[in-house]
Amino acid sequence: MRDMLRPRVESSASRPSPFVAPVLTPEPIIELRSVGRTFGSIEAVHDVTLAVGQGEFLSILGPSGCGKSTLLRMLAGFLEPSSGEIRIRGVPVIRTPPNKRPTNLVFQHLALFPHMTVFDNVAFALTIRHVPRARIREAVQARLAQVDLVGMEQRMPAQLSGGQQQRVAIARALINEPAALLLDEPLGALDLQLRRQMQIELKGLNRRTGTTFVYVTHDQEEAMTMSDRIAVMNAGHLEQAGSAEDIYLRPRSRFVAAFIGETNFLGGTISGSDGALLHVVTPDGVIVGPASGVAGPSVEYSLRPEDVRFASNPAPENSAAATVVDLAYLGSSVRYECLTETGQRFVVRLARSDGLTPETGDAVTLSWDSSNLVPVTAAVAPEAH
Numbered sequence: 001m002r003d004m005l006r007p008r009v010e011s012s013a014s015r016p017s018p019f020v021a022p023v024l025t026p027e028p029i030i031e032l033r034s035v036g037r038t039f040g041s042i043e044a045v046h047d048v049t050l051a052v053g054q055g056e057f058l059s060i061l062g063p064s065g066c067g068k069s070t071l072l073r074m075l076a077g078f079l080e081p082s083s084g085e086i087r088i089r090g091v092p093v094i095r096t097p098p099n100k101r102p103t104n105l106v107f108q109h110l111a112l113f114p115h116m117t118v119f120d121n122v123a124f125a126l127t128i129r130h131v132p133r134a135r136i137r138e139a140v141q142a143r144l145a146q147v148d149l150v151g152m153e154q155r156m157p158a159q160l161s162g163g164q165q166q167r168v169a170i171a172r173a174l175i176n177e178p179a180a181l182l183l184d185e186p187l188g189a190l191d192l193q194l195r196r197q198m199q200i201e202l203k204g205l206n207r208r209t210g211t212t213f214v215y216v217t218h219d220q221e222e223a224m225t226m227s228d229r230i231a232v233m234n235a236g237h238l239e240q241a242g243s244a245e246d247i248y249l250r251p252r253s254r255f256v257a258a259f260i261g262e263t264n265f266l267g268g269t270i271s272g273s274d275g276a277l278l279h280v281v282t283p284d285g286v287i288v289g290p291a292s293g294v295a296g297p298s299v300e301y302s303l304r305p306e307d308v309r310f311a312s313n314p315a316p317e318n319s320a321a322a323t324v325v326d327l328a329y330l331g332s333s334v335r336y337e338c339l340t341e342t343g344q345r346f347v348v349r350l351a352r353s354d355g356l357t358p359e360t361g362d363a364v365t366l367s368w369d370s371s372n373l374v375p376v377t378a379a380v381a382p383e384a385h
């Protein structure tokens, strides 16, 4: 099973289609090509191109109303796209109704039938199709083994822990060996502690069964905990798809930088360049940042709070004089909010053990490295799709 999850080097000859973004990707099982959906004058999903790999755990992440559920419902077949194409296992599916598609939409809360045993819950989709009893038994046993619930067949849902119930729901969804499970905020209603537990459980089930998971959430921490890859959506657009690390360290847009974690934005007019570096004039002094991907007379950079430090002997560039206006102890780190004279706000996050620990009201000098500045200007080359 692990083999299926291992990324494979794609040669451009074997995959000429322009819409598979990463160079390293598992075999695509779902392909969306320029998919759009409008409701009257509302453009809920705009020109989304995305491939999901076999066995991958992909999260679709974005704020409420950005089009996540619309996208998932088009994958499941409950909504027809207004434009574009969807392929599952290489086959166009737009005209295929939900029950004929090799996907399975797991509805909210992963609810089980409370009056049915574990066996009957898992068997449900086969029972209503009048599959012979012996084959049902075989299929149910195989699914229960995958989710580690052999011996629980005759229990009722109420006799199971929350985690076990979730595993039954997944076994039930897997009974038809779908190409992918589609999950729309299934943990939304749970309290934080249970949700954490369920996240780990779901990721384990993805690994154990080798089934592709497409998981919708508005919770960035949840997406980062569980996913191989995260597709960040904003107002119907796919802004960026990549690993949690990719998206955090190399956001391609202002929206992604701000939505994933916390960040500072520094921007100004380009006054000159020095090889791979740009000199940028900001109200608080000159900053020097990467030129790569930047076009036009001005640039905006994202700078993560943990990449800013308090310096006693700063260089003239990439530093700023500021005053600490707020500080909060967050256990393993301390979060400072600082303001410069021009009103530029900096959030600084220091490991608790770091030496310099100013207090609220202190005058400080902030400094950072060029390499920590990530351009998020719209002029950055768009995702290869």
Ligand SMILES: Nc1ncnc2c1ncn2[C@@H]1O[C@H](COP(=O)(O)OP(=O)(O)O)[C@@H](O)[C@H]1O
Pocket (backbone or CB within 6 Å): 039, 042, 043, 044, 062, 063, 064, 065, 066, 067, 068, 069, 070, 071
């Ligand atoms: N059936 C519908 N009719 C009209 N508008 C809809 C319908 N479904 C979704 N929308 C609109 O499309 C946009 C995206 O909705 P949705 O996909 O549910 O967002 P999300 O799941 O990210 O919260 C929203 O503006 C929503 O109001």
Ligand SMILES: [Mg+2]
Pocket (backbone or CB within 6 Å): 068, 069, 070
């Ligand atoms: Mg939704």
